[in-house]
Each structure stands twice: as structure tokens, then as C-alpha cells.
Amino acid sequence: MKKLSRLCSFALALAFVLPLTAQEDLAPCGTHLGVSPWLRDFQRRIDETPRTDDLLYLPIQVHVVGTDEGSGYFSNKGIMDAFCTLNADFVDANIQFFMPNPVNFIDNSTFYDHTFQQGAAMMIQNNLPNIINCYIVQSPAGNCGYFSPSRDGIALSKGCLAPNDHTWAHEVGHFLSLPHPFFGWEGHDHDYDEPAPNNWGGSLVERLDGSNCAVAADGFCDTAPDYLSFRWSCTSNSTSSIQQTDPNGETFVSDGTLIMSYSNDQCVVGFSDDQISAMRANVEEQRPNLISVPPVLEDIAIENVGQLTVTNPEPGTIVETETVTLEWEPVPNATHYVLQINPFNIFSIIFEEQILEGSSTVVTELREDETYYWRVRPFNAYETCTAFTSPSSFTTGTIVSTNELLAGELLELFPNPTNGDQLQMNLKLNDQQQGQYRIVDATGAVLRSQELSVTNSLQRIELPVQGLPAGMYFVQLVLEDRQIMRKVVIH
Numbered sequence: 001m002k003k004l005s006r007l008c009s010f011a012l013a014l015a016f017v018l019p020l021t022a023q024e025d026l027a028p029c030g031t032h033l034g035v036s037p038w039l040r041d042f043q044r045r046i047d048e049t050p051r052t053d054d055l056l057y058l059p060i061q062v063h064v065v066g067t068d069e070g071s072g073y074f075s076n077k078g079i080m081d082a083f084c085t086l087n088a089d090f091v092d093a094n095i096q097f098f099m100p101n102p103v104n105f106i107d108n109s110t111f112y113d114h115t116f117q118q119g120a121a122m123m124i125q126n127n128l129p130n131i132i133n134c135y136i137v138q139s140p141a142g143n144c145g146y147f148s149p150s151r152d153g154i155a156l157s158k159g160c161l162a163p164n165d166h167t168w169a170h171e172v173g174h175f176l177s178l179p180h181p182f183f184g185w186e187g188h189d190h191d192y193d194e195p196a197p198n199n200w201g202g203s204l205v206e207r208l209d210g211s212n213c214a215v216a217a218d219g220f221c222d223t224a225p226d227y228l229s230f231r232w233s234c235t236s237n238s239t240s241s242i243q244q245t246d247p248n249g250e251t252f253v254s255d256g257t258l259i260m261s262y263s264n265d266q267c268v269v270g271f272s273d274d275q276i277s278a279m280r281a282n283v284e285e286q287r288p289n290l291i292s293v294p295p296v297l298e299d300i301a302i303e304n305v306g307q308l309t310v311t312n313p314e315p316g317t318i319v320e321t322e323t324v325t326l327e328w329e330p331v332p333n334a335t336h337y338v339l340q341i342n343p344f345n346i347f348s349i350i351f352e353e354q355i356l357e358g359s360s361t362v363v364t365e366l367r368e369d370e371t372y373y374w375r376v377r378p379f380n381a382y383e384t385c386t387a388f389t390s391p392s393s394f395t396t397g398t399i400v401s402t403n404e405l406l407a408g409e410l411l412e413l414f415p416n417p418t419n420g421d422q423l424q425m426n427l428k429l430n431d432q433q434q435g436q437y438r439i440v441d442a443t444g445a446v447l448r449s450q451e452l453s454v455t456n457s458l459q460r461i462e463l464p465v466q467g468l469p470a471g472m473y474f475v476q477l478v479l480e481d482r483q484i485m486r487k488v489v490i491h
């Protein structure tokens with residue numbers, strides 16, 4: 001039985017609405033991967049090695065790391081979207097990732113915001129064999145992501161996994177042997193108007209004429225010279241605006257379409273043909289243990305998903321209990337669902353989110369006189385590019401709940417919504433007691449608080465909402481034996 005506890009739901013909500021670390025605050029990638037002996041050998045025989053064309057199924061284990069208190073997790077919706085983008089980025093490579101196991105949640109503040117050394121400990125403790133281990137954390141050593149060759153794991157920042165980010169594909173590219181096209185320039189500063197030296201960082205500098213493309217930088221002749229080892233914005237031509245000068249004095253701009261470059265994600269398209277050949281050969285020759293029998297699963301018919309066929313409760317029903325069974329017609333080929341339940345019909349902030357096997361669940365501890373909106377997003381091990389259904393709703397009537405108001409008690413907020421000039425609370429409880437009210441925002445930050453002496457006669461209390469920006473807030477009444485929470489909207 002799944003609990004829809006108010007406090008628990010609130011804690012979960014905090015995890016989802018905390019501002020994500022902006023991508024700009026993090027270095028693009030912490031991987032400094034050279035051309036491995038295997039890759040160097042492959043590049044020598046790339047023209048004689050025919051590429052196989054069968055679809056490669058590669059398993060991924062997603063580990064989502066939160067704090068010691070269990071907060072800060074990347075959302076299930078976020079995982080679905082990011083995994084969808086990852087698979088889209090590998091369509092041309094004919095590689096299909098799938099998640100054979102549920103997400104592994106890890107509560108560890110040290111791993112949540114870790115150094116490389118702590119990240120290594122995380123991977124030693126949690127890596128599973130014969131699978132690509134990916135850890136989604138707050139800050140992987142200050143980067144959007146990195147691949148650790150020695151620990152054979154990938155760490156990713158949840159701030160760099162938006163649906164249009166390609167960090168995950170970039171790190172999997174490293175995992176499958178690819179260096180940066182600017183290999184050798186990592187961490188180096190240079191006046192790009194000056195001709196580049198012949199060597200940088202122990203690597204030959206690639207020339208524009210192609211004369212050393214097979215042995216310089218990343219060793220791929222179909223990735224053009226690129227000396228930019230920092231995040232850069234691309235022009236409408238999908239190139240860098242920064243002009244660079246090769247050792248011969250020839251000038252050029254960088255190709256922004258490559259996932260393995262540091263161009264910002266707007267113009268990223270994919271991998272070069274030779275990069276794809278290398279990744280596929282790397283799987284077949286170096287990581288054959290990853291090649292899995294294709295899961296017996298079909299695509300989810302996305303066009304059928306939009307409307308949920310709810311079997312219980314009927315949309316708009318008024319229920320008189322604090323426990324409700326939600327049930328819907330199974331979506332063909334879906335094995336799991338992300339379920340979201342909100343006390344308002346906006347899903348940008350999520351109060352309750354669960355992963356379910358099967359097409360029903362029981363929610364408990366519902367508040368009385370509240371309309372709940374809920375929707376589901378079907379998925380299976382490799383198909384996560386689905387949308388949420390349109391929401392259904394039900395309303396709770398009078399509920400006897402030990403955690404809420406008792407018979408004869410009253411808590412009213414008005415006007416609600418308010419324009420922010422005033423907000424009043426009518427309060428009457430059965431017992432006299434000391435308490436406190438708090439006004440908290442949608443992130444859980446306490447913005448106002450005041451001690452209260454509650455009496456058994458009706459009190460009208462003026463709540464100080466002046467100066468609060470428009471948005472959704474909660475008035476929390478903290479009593480000796482319970483907490484009561486009410487939603488307030490300032491418009």
C-alpha cells in the first residue's frame with residue numbers, strides 16, 4: 001500500500017522544485033580520456049573493418065543519489081525524459097539502451113556532491129556487473145558529468161539532464177572509447193589568433209589540411225580540428241564564433257554538431273560516422289559482456305496514451321474516505337507507470353510521484369475537501385519517450401482523519417486566492433494549546449512564522465503576506481499533536 005502522507009509528499013515535492021544547478025555553474029565534463037591503445041589500433045584498421053548493422057541492446061543501471069535525509073533525488077519524470085534523449089542520440093549508431101532493473105536510490109550526502117575520490121568510492125560500493133552504471137547526483141566533482149575509466153562508471157549532474165541536454169550521450173561516448181575532438185587542449189588557455197603549437201598536452205595538434213588527422217587529437221579524420229576545451233555557444237551555422245589558427249597558420253571555426261565537443265547543446269546533432277564505428281566496435285571487441293538479448297518488449301503506442309481510461313474512481317467523483325484506489329486500463333506494452341498526484345491541476349510542481357508496476361495503486365491519508373488531480377506516464381525498459389496522459393480528478397468529501405481537523409473544529413483562510421494585501425485565518429480548535437503558524441513557499445522555505453495561543457473559541461488572525469511575490473504558498477499550523485496544512489495562492 002502506497003501512502004500519500006502530507007509530510008512525506010511535501011518532502012518529496014521539495015526534492016523536485018529545488019532549483020537545479022545551472023549548467024553554466026558546472027564544467028562541461030570531467031573526463032580526460034586519451035586515445036586508448038585499442039582505439040589507436042582500431043583507427044589504423046577502420047577502413048578494413050566493416051561495421052555490423054545489427055541493433056545493439058545495451059543495459060544501463062540508473063543510480064539516483066540523494067542526501068542522507070533522502071531528499072534531492074532527480075525526478076522519475078526527469079529520468080524518463082533524459083533516457084529518451086539518450087536513446088535518440090544513439091539512433092544513428094543503431095544502439096538501443098534499456099533499463100532492465102528499477103532505479104537504485106542511494107541516500108548519501110557525500111556521494112550527492114562528491115569529489116572524484118568520493119565518486120570512486122560510490123562506484124566501488126554500488127556498481128553492478130555487466131551493465132553501464134550511471135549515477136545521477138547533484139554535483140559530480142563540479143562537472144556536468146564524467147566517465148571514470150578506472151571505476152568504469154558514469155556520474156551525471158541532475159542539472160545537466162534536461163530533455164535537450166546531451167551530457168548523458170557525451171559521457172556514454174567516453175565510456176565507449178571516444179576522446180574529445182579537442183583532445184590535448186583540456187585545461188589549456190591559448191591566444192587563438194596565434195598559430196597553435198605542434199603539440200599540446202602530450203598530443204599532436206590537428207591541422208586543418210588533414211595531414212595528421214589520424215594521429216593527432218582524437219585520431220578521427222571525420223572530426224575537424226577543434227581547440228575549444230570550454231563550453232562555447234554556436235552560431236546559426238552550427239559552428240563556433242571563435243576562430244582558431246592551426247600550426248600552419250590556417251584559420252578555422254569548430255564544428256558544433258558533435259556530441260563529443262563542448263558546444264552548447266543547442267546545435268548538437270550526434271556522432272561522426274567514424275565515432276559510431278569506433279563505439280560499435282568497442283562494444284563488440286572490448287565490452288561483449290554488455291551485449292544483451294533484446295528484451296521482449298514492443299514500442300508503446302504513444303498515440304493511444306493521451307487519454308487515460310480510468311476505471312476508478314470515475315473522473316469528478318466525490319469520495320468520502322481517506323483511502324482511494326486509482327485504477328486505469330493498462331496501456332499496451334507498458335510494464336510500468338509514473339504516477340503523479342497533485343492537489344491542483346498544474347504539474348510543474350509535483351506533490352506525489354511514484355513508479356508503479358501494473359495499472360492500479362492505493363493512496364491513503366488524503367485531505368478532506370480537496371480536489372486531487374492525477375495522471376500517469378507509461379513506460380517499459382527501453383521505451384521512455386512517452387507523454388503523460390491528460391489528468392483525471394476526484395474530490396474528497398468529509399473525511400474522518402486523526403491528523404486533521406476534528407469534529408467541531410475550524411480552519412479557514414480568506415480571501416484565497418488573495419491579491420497579497422491581506423490574508424486572514426479563522427481558527428477554532430477543541431483544545432487550548434500552544435502552537436505556531438508558518439507561511440512556507442513551494443520550495444519549503446519558511447518565510448513567516450508566529451507563535452499562537454489556540455483557544456476553543458473562534459479566533460481571527462491576520463497573516464502577514466504583504467510583500468510576498470505571486471505564487472503558491474502553504475500555511476502550516478504546527479500543533480502539539482499534529483500539523484495542518486492549507487494551500488494559499490497569491491496572484
Ligand SMILES: [Zn+2]
Nearest residue numbers: 029031170180
Ligand atoms: Zn567529455
